[in-house]
Amino acid sequence: MDWQTVIDKNTGQVLRAGYCDFANDGSFNSETEEIITGYFECDPKSDYTYNSETETFDKGDLRFPANSDKYLRIYAYMDDNTNQIKNRFIVPKDFNYKLLPLFKDIVMIDGDITEIIYYGDYSGSSYSIPVIKESFIYTYENNIPTNRELTISWYCEDGTTSPENKVKNKKYNKHQGEKAIKQKRDNIISSMKINLVGYLLSTGEASTSTEAHDIENEFIRDLGINISLYIEGDFQSITDAITAATDSWLDNTVADQNNDTIRTLLINELNYNS
Secondary structure, eight states, rough: OOOOOOOETTTTTEEEEEEOOSBOOOEETTTEEEEOOOBOOOESSEEEEETTTTEEESHHHHHHSSSSSSSGGGGGGGGGGOOOOSSSTTTOOOOOOSSSSSSEEEEETEEEEEEEEEEEOOOOSOOOEOOOOOOOOEEEEEEEEEEEEEEEEEEBSOOOBSSEEEEEEOOOOOHHHHHHHHHHHHHHHHHHHHHHHHHHHHTSOOOSSHHHHHHHHHHHHHHHHHHHHHHOOHHHHHHHHHHHHOOOGGOOOOOGGGGEEEHHHHHHHHHTTT
C-alpha cells in the first residue's frame, strides 16, 4: 500500500496521507469514482485531488477496498463502543493506549529507558504482536538530563509502523533533572541485580534461579549503604566494595561477555560514564 497525499480541490487542504476522512461509513462507485457521502478509506497509488463539493476524485488509479495490511493493530484491542474506531488507518493520537490490555517490554541502556514496546501477546517467556512503540532520546548537560524526547509509533497489521507518529518533549528543571539522575542510578542497580543472576547461572555457580537469587540477595545485602551512596552520586564507594569483596564467584569469567569476570562486569555496569 502506498501512503500518498489526498488534497481537497476547493480548500487545498491535505486530507491525510493514504486515506480520505469522512464522517460515517460510506461506499465507493468504481465506475464514476464517486464516494457516497460518508466515511471511507482510500488507497491511492499517486497524488489525487478530491473535490469536496461533488465528492469525487480526479480520474486516476484508485484501489478499493483499502489494504487491510495497513490497518493499525491498536484497533483490534479497542472497544467498538468507545467511538474511537473510525478509519483504521488513522493514528488515534488522543487515545490513552495505556488503558488497553497490552504487555509492556522495556529496553534500558545505562539506566535510561530507551524504548518501550507494547505487545498484544506474551507467552511467559517471549513477546509477540507489537502494537505501539515508545522511543526516548535524552539530552544531558553536565551529566544531568535537561530534555527527553518521546516518539510514539503505531504498528500496522503487516508489522511496519505508520508513517504518522506523535512526538512529545519533556523539559527538566534543575530539581527534576537531579531526581531523574537518581532514578537512572536506581535503574542501573536493578539491572545489575538481574544481570548478576544471569551471570551466576551461565557460569555454573548456581544451578537454579532460586539458588542464583539467594546468592544475589546476600551480595546486595553485603554492599549495604554503598548502594544508597551510589544512588546519591558516590561511584567510588561501591566500586571499592566490589573490588574488595572476597566472594570467589566474582572472579568467574562469563563466556558470552568477552570472558570478563563477574566482578569486572558489575563495576563496568555501575560506572556508566566511564
